[in-house]
Amino acid sequence: MATQHSRTAARIMMAPAVTLLLGWMLVPLIMTLYFSFKKYLPLRGGDLGWVGFDNYVRFVSSSAFWPSVTATLIIVGGVLLITICFGVLLAILLDQPMWGQGIVRILIIAPFFVMPTVSSLVWKNMFMDPNYGLLSYLWEFFGAEPIQWMSQAALPSIIIIVSWQWLPFATLILLTAIQSLDSEQLEASEMDGASTLRRFWHIILPHLSRAITVVLLIQTIFLLSIFAEIFVTTGGAFGSKTLSYLIFQRVLESQNVGLGSAGGVYAIILANIVAIFLMRIVGKNLDN
Amino acid sequence: MGQIILNQVRKTFGDVEVIPPLDLTINDGEFCVFVGPSGCGKSTLLRLIAGLEDVTSGDISIDGQSATELPPAKRGLAMVFQSYALYPHMSVRKNIAFPLRMAGLPKDEIEKRVTNAASVLNLTDYLDRRPGQLSGGQRQRVAIGRAIVREPAAFLFDEPLSNLDAALRVGMRLEISELHKRLSTTMIYVTHDQVEAMTMADKIVVLRAGNIEQVGSPLELYKAPRNTFVAGFIGSPKMNFIQGEQASALGADTIGIRPEHIDVSDTQGQWSGRVGVSEHLGSDTFIHVHDTGLGDTITVRAAGEVDFKHGDTIHLTPRADQIHKFDAQGLRI
Ligand SMILES: Nc1ncnc2c1ncn2[C@@H]1O[C@H](COP(=O)(O)OP(=O)(O)OP(=O)(O)O)[C@@H](O)[C@H]1O
Ligand SMILES: [Mg+2]
Numbered sequence: 001m002a003t004q005h006s007r008t009a010a011r012i013m014m015a016p017a018v019t020l021l022l023g024w025m026l027v028p029l030i031m032t033l034y035f036s037f038k039k040y041l042p043l044r045g046g047d048l049g050w051v052g053f054d055n056y057v058r059f060v061s062s063s064a065f066w067p068s069v070t071a072t073l074i075i076v077g078g079v080l081l082i083t084i085c086f087g088v089l090l091a092i093l094l095d096q097p098m099w100g101q102g103i104v105r106i107l108i109i110a111p112f113f114v115m116p117t118v119s120s121l122v123w124k125n126m127f128m129d130p131n132y133g134l135l136s137y138l139w140e141f142f143g144a145e146p147i148q149w150m151s152q153a154a155l156p157s158i159i160i161i162v163s164w165q166w167l168p169f170a171t172l173i174l175l176t177a178i179q180s181l182d183s184e185q186l187e188a189s190e191m192d193g194a195s196t197l198r199r200f201w202h203i204i205l206p207h208l209s210r211a212i213t214v215v216l217l218i219q220t221i222f223l224l225s226i227f228a229e230i231f232v233t234t235g236g237a238f239g240s241k242t243l244s245y246l247i248f249q250r251v252l253e254s255q256n257v258g259l260g261s262a263g264g265v266y267a268i269i270l271a272n273i274v275a276i277f278l279m280r281i282v283g284k285n286l287d288n
Numbered sequence: 289m290g291q292i293i294l295n296q297v298r299k300t301f302g303d304v305e306v307i308p309p310l311d312l313t314i315n316d317g318e319f320c321v322f323v324g325p326s327g328c329g330k331s332t333l334l335r336l337i338a339g340l341e342d343v344t345s346g347d348i349s350i351d352g353q354s355a356t357e358l359p360p361a362k363r364g365l366a367m368v369f370q371s372y373a374l375y376p377h378m379s380v381r382k383n384i385a386f387p388l389r390m391a392g393l394p395k396d397e398i399e400k401r402v403t404n405a406a407s408v409l410n411l412t413d414y415l416d417r418r419p420g421q422l423s424g425g426q427r428q429r430v431a432i433g434r435a436i437v438r439e440p441a442a443f444l445f446d447e448p449l450s451n452l453d454a455a456l457r458v459g460m461r462l463e464i465s466e467l468h469k470r471l472s473t474t475m476i477y478v479t480h481d482q483v484e485a486m487t488m489a490d491k492i493v494v495l496r497a498g499n500i501e502q503v504g505s506p507l508e509l510y511k512a513p514r515n516t517f518v519a520g521f522i523g524s525p526k527m528n529f530i531q532g533e534q535a536s537a538l539g540a541d542t543i544g545i546r547p548e549h550i551d552v553s554d555t556q557g558q559w560s561g562r563v564g565v566s567e568h569l570g571s572d573t574f575i576h577v578h579d580t581g582l583g584d585t586i587t588v589r590a591a592g593e594v595d596f597k598h599g600d601t602i603h604l605t606p607r608a609d610q611i612h613k614f615d616a617q618g619l620r621i
Contacts, residue, residue, distance in 0.1 A: 187340050188373035192387035192434070193361035202386070206377040 029268075036261035043255045055262035064246055069270065071155065072242040076223045076274075078159040079166060083219065084212055087170030092204070094171070095178045112168040116228040123161045124150065124233045154238035161229050170215045177211035178204065217278055224271050243267050289351045290441035290474030291316045292337060297346035299332055299498075306332050307498040309346060314442075314476060314491070319468050322478045323485040323521070324495035330478040333495070334444050337476065338367050350441060366435035367444040370451065372427045374419040374434075381415040384433045391438075405433040408467075425456045432467070442474035449484065461488060482522055486510070494518050516618040519544050525574055525589075527612070530582045540613035540621055547574060547589040549610035554596070557603025561586065563596045577602055
């Protein structure tokens with residue numbers, strides 16, 4: 001795209017896609033903003049007129065707001081921590097030459113293809129059920145009292161389930177990154193006297209930093225909006241109500257579209273704060 | 289110190305024997321060059337010495353002690369890789385300091401050695417850059433710097449100059465030779481470029497398919513190649529090989545004569561032929577002569593500029609005392 005002419009042509013050709021995407025994003029955004037300034041109760045009188053910032057104030061001052069922000073951050077943080085740590089380990093493991101490598105890789109990726117609803121139900125009923133879940137048998141085998149996962153440890157349960165879903169994604173990206181590491185670099189560091197652990201710390205991990213950044217950013221965006229995993233497991237009870245789940249309750253359970261929209265705007269702001277924050281600390285990895 | 293002795297060292301990858309049992313002694317302070325065509329096992333041999341590959345059988349000893357079972361870091365050798373293998377996320381300073389940090393040297397000692405190496409290699413101005421911001425030649429020097437700070441018993445180079453352009457290659461060749469003179473540490477240098485081998489080596493090891501064909505000083509190899517392979521490999525342009533009548537007249541199966549040992553004339557000579565392509569280098573001219581009745585095309589070197597045109601008739605006279613004779617097995621007679 002060097003010449004003026006070809007640049008103009010490129011712009012014209014990109015225009016439909018850009019317009020479509022812009023509309024795709026802008027229409028819902030503007031509608032959310034629009035409703036957030038209205039008192040709109042679909043089953044109780046419909047549109048009751050403009051209320052200014054009333055919905056915003058009410059959403060924040062509700063007792064459920066701050067706990068939901070905390071729950072969101074704990075879930076996102078926990079899942080990121082688990083997927084990245086185990087992702088790096090699995091990636092290193094899968095990079096080793098071994099028998100049946102292809103099949104093992106496919107198996108590792110498999111959880112990513114299971115729908116969130118399905119995997120959450122499987123986890124809830126087959127593993128974490130206090131009476132007949134596999135984990136309760138395990139606990140009983142060691143003579144311990146089975147945990148009531150959904151009620152006693154709601155947040156850890158959700159973190160485990162979501163981590164299980166996202167681990168393949170992290171592993172896959174980190175694996176391709178590890179495969180691109182020049183083996184001569186590892187050999188050079190070996191000759192330089194670096195032990196296995198130090199090679200990991202000084203050579204492999206810095207090499208992976210960019211891939212880790214990518215995993216961090218992409219996962220954060222998706223994890224901020226997890227919903228199905230909470231809906232089918234705890235239903236938002238026991239402190240597992242995230243911001244997106246709270247908005248869902250406001251709109252559909254309380255039938256208050258205005259209040260829910262205000263919450264949506266907060267969610268957008270939160271997502272952006274997290275994104276900027278992440279870009280700041282890790283974004284420099286993407287620069288060079 | 290840095291005497292390296294290979295005793296019946298053998299290496300196989302699966303069923304393929306890449307290095308058949310091989311003996312070699314590299315003396316302390318020697319500049320030893322492994323040379324041979326691609327795939328002959330030069331890198332493998334170097335990596336065996338470095339410890340990056342395990343020997344299948346045989347013994348490697350460094351300074352009189354068996355190193356066969358030692359991990360690479362414990363052998364006291366430093367290696368410079370073809371791709372340089374610098375650590376891209378570290379500054380030049382950190383790269384050079386890395387082996388010292390791993391060895392747990394005190395900070396001021398590390399600083400001293402890094403500064404010293406940087407000044408030897410003209411890297412002082414680049415210490416805070418990343419490898420990605422350096423030219424090929426500078427990267428090469430950083431890789432060498434990382435090797436010399438360790439003060440190793442021997443340096444191992446695997447085709448260190450093959451990624452550089454021709455002019456830089458000549459420059460780095462001199463720098464490495466100079467470094468060797470200054471440090472007088474053993475160096476083992478792998479290349480497939482016979483010019484590098486001839487100009488730098490104290491001792492050349494010519495390899496073919498993992499076998500040592502000949503070991504000797506550059507001039508020994510040039511003057512008395514043990515077989516046709518070495519004769520053809522050492523020297524540029526290649527030696528001319530002649531079979532048939534001319535050879536049997538001298539009691540050999542094949543005779544070899546280097547291009548620089550043939551005199552040319554436009555009036556008379558032992559052989560005559562038709563001038564093909566002439567390569568003018570300024571100082572010399574290489575003339576390819578066809579239709580000499582000797583089989584292959586003959587290459588001759590004429591000093592300076594000569595006045596032969598394509599298609600001219602040319603007369604050649606080999607210098608009798610410079611003719612190499614080989615038997616049917618290609619061995620020197
Ligand atoms: N890891 C390996 N597994 C199997 N075969 C190998 C391995 N490494 C090298 N070889 C084989 O060993 C032979 C020698 O390889 P080596 O790399 O030592 O050649 P080389 O002399 O360095 O060649 P070049 O000049 O092209 O670098 C080659 O035929 C190669 O295919
Ligand atoms: Mg090689």
